[in-house]
Amino acid sequence: GSAILKFSGQCLDCVFFCRCHNLQESLLSSASGYSNYRGILNWCVVMLVLSNARLFLENIIKYGILVDPIQVVSLFLKDPYSWPAACLIIVSNVFILAALYTERRLAVGTISETTGMILHLFNLTSLLIFPSASILTVTSITPVGGVLSLGTYTVLFLKLYSYMDSNKWCREIRHAKAKRMTRSYSCKYITINTNVSYPGNLTHRDMYYFIFAPTLCYQLNFPRSPRIRKRFLIRRLFEMVRGNDQKHCPKILVVCVFQWMVPSVQNSMKPFQVCINTETLTVPNHLIWLIFFYWFFHSSLNFVAELLQFGDREFYRDWWNSETVTYFWANWNIPVHKWCLRHFYKPMLRKGVNKFLAQTAVFLASAFFHEYLVSVPLKMFRLWAFMGMMAQVPLAWFVSRFLNGNYGNAAVWMSLIIGQPIAVLMYVHDYYVIHYGSTT
Numbered sequence: 046g047s048a049i050l051k052f053s054g055q056c057l058d059c060v061f062f063c064r065c066h067n068l069q070e071s072l073l074s075s076a077s078g079y080s081n082y083r084g085i086l087n088w089c090v091v092m093l094v095l096s097n098a099r100l101f102l103e104n105i106i107k108y109g110i111l112v113d114p115i116q117v118v119s120l121f122l123k124d125p126y127s128w129p130a131a132c133l134i135i136v137s138n139v140f141i142l143a144a145l146y147t148e149r150r151l152a153v154g155t156i157s158e159t160t161g162m163i164l165h166l167f168n169l170t171s172l173l174i175f176p177s178a179s180i181l182t183v184t185s186i187t188p189v190g191g192v193l194s195l196g197t198y199t200v201l202f203l204k205l206y207s208y209m210d211s212n213k214w215c216r217e218i219r220h221a222k223a224k225r226m227t228r229s230y231s232c233k234y235i236t237i238n239t240n241v242s243y244p245g246n247l248t249h250r251d252m253y254y255f256i257f258a259p260t261l262c263y264q265l266n267f268p269r270s271p272r273i274r275k276r277f278l279i280r281r282l283f284e285m286v287r288g289n290d291q292k293h294c295p296k297i298l299v300v301c302v303f304q305w306m307v308p309s310v311q312n313s314m315k316p317f318q319v320c321i322n323t324e325t326l327t328v329p330n331h332l333i334w335l336i337f338f339y340w341f342f343h344s345s346l347n348f349v350a351e352l353l354q355f356g357d358r359e360f361y362r363d364w365w366n367s368e369t370v371t372y373f374w375a376n377w378n379i380p381v382h383k384w385c386l387r388h389f390y391k392p393m394l395r396k397g398v399n400k401f402l403a404q405t406a407v408f409l410a411s412a413f414f415h416e417y418l419v420s421v422p423l424k425m426f427r428l429w430a431f432m433g434m435m436a437q438v439p440l441a442w443f444v445s446r447f448l449n450g451n452y453g454n455a456a457v458w459m460s461l462i463i464g465q466p467i468a469v470l471m472y473v474h475d476y477y478v479i480h481y482g483s484t485t
């Protein structure tokens with residue numbers, strides 16, 4: 046028996062050595078189905094850093110170390126900047142509970158749909174006005190504290206709007222069911238594979254789970270992951286607080302990139318230097334944005350999701366392959382895009398609004414929130430963020446009309462690499478002029 050095995054083994058070896066070619070595609074051709082380009086991505090980052098190292102070194106030699114990480118940390122610890130912002134965040138619970146209690150009343154029918162709607166709209170409007178009025182009047186609040194608290198309130202606004210809409214849909218379905226509408230329609234939201242059905246969801250626990258969950262869209266019975274994977278959790282935590290698992294350290298990189306940016310920003314205050322320095326600011330600004338993307342959309346949201354066993358981890362899609370501007374906006378920030386589709390865009394389309402008008406309305410709302418999140422904390426109304434967002438509409442038309450494939454993709458990258466720093470520099474310039482009085 047062993048002799049036969051030995052013989053057949055030798056035959057297999059023989060076949061192996063004789064036939065060294067197979068029918069196969071080269072890895073870089075799309076037909077190969079190969080998709081692991083992680084090394085190439087790292088190569089891009091290394092090339093990006095190396096190609097700009099000259100500027101970085103020149104700045105160090107000329108201006109010395111301007112950003113000292115230890116000084117930054119001690120400043121954060123000494124200055125209790127977070128207090129007014131933290132108080133604002135604690136107060137936001139009032140609005141959360143107001144939404145829950147309004148929904149409870151609506152569910153039992155002690156208030157009418159119209160009264161409920163008025164109460165919700167009052168609550169939602171206060172959610173936007175109260176923090177901005179507080180930030181504009183409280184002088185001790187810093188721009189960082191302002192952005193954090195206003196960001197929290199904006200997220201709450203979107204979440205509570207979704208909470209109001211989703212519970213209203215549940216009531217409509219309950220009503221339809223009561224009128225013996227078709228079973229398939231009535232089942233859509235409530236009864237298939239669910240643990241909780243309306244109005245059993247109107248509890249503090251359910252509400253606060255939604256508030257902390259990494260989504261802006263409410264639904265009954267979120268998909269849940271079976272368990273908390275401790276190793277996954279620790280890896281995401283490690284990436285959030287220190288760096289990622291590939292020995293890169295985004296935080297140090299951010300400090301380096303700032304070190305690289307500061308002289309350019311200072312120079313940009315001089316008249317006629319704005320254009321030149323926009324060019325030197327683009328790469329560090331873009332790197333910070335890429336690092337932020339990974340830190341927030343991958344590490345942080347996955348960390349929170351893992352902790353809460355929140356099952357839907359689609360926080361971003363392959364926006365880096367965008368060949369149109371609309372593809373980019375529909376794929377880089379999925380929580381916001383999902384909210385826009387579910388609560389704004391599709392309802393408008395269903396009411397018969399034309400597609401272009403509906404898209405423009407979404408970008409208008411998005412432009413308002415971008416401006417709100419920048420202008421109020423900086424206490425400076427300039428509309429740069431608003432115009433930057435609204436410029437996406439003609440840009441989207443231009444790219445889809447005249448460019449496609451790799452050219453379209455390059456145009457999207459160009460708008461990200463060049464467009465953003467221009468808006469950032471406009472705010473930096475105006476902030477500097479307001480607080481230091483001169484551009485020279």
Ligand SMILES: CC(C)(COP(=O)(O)OP(=O)(O)OC[C@H]1O[C@@H](n2cnc3c(N)ncnc32)[C@H](O)[C@@H]1OP(=O)(O)O)[C@@H](O)C(=O)NCCC(=O)NCCS
Nearest residue numbers: 371374375378381382385386390391394395404407408411
């Ligand atoms: C405006 C916006 C919502 C358009 O998204 P889009 O995906 O390009 O829109 P589309 O026209 O392709 O349609 C999307 C959906 O609407 C549906 N739809 C299209 N026409 C419809 C109609 N007449 N009636 C009902 N649904 C319709 C599509 O079937 C599609 O549904 P699906 O997602 O379930 O497949 C998107 O660009 C966006 O989210 N912009 C703002 C993003 C933003 O500001 N982000 C901020 C990040 S900081």
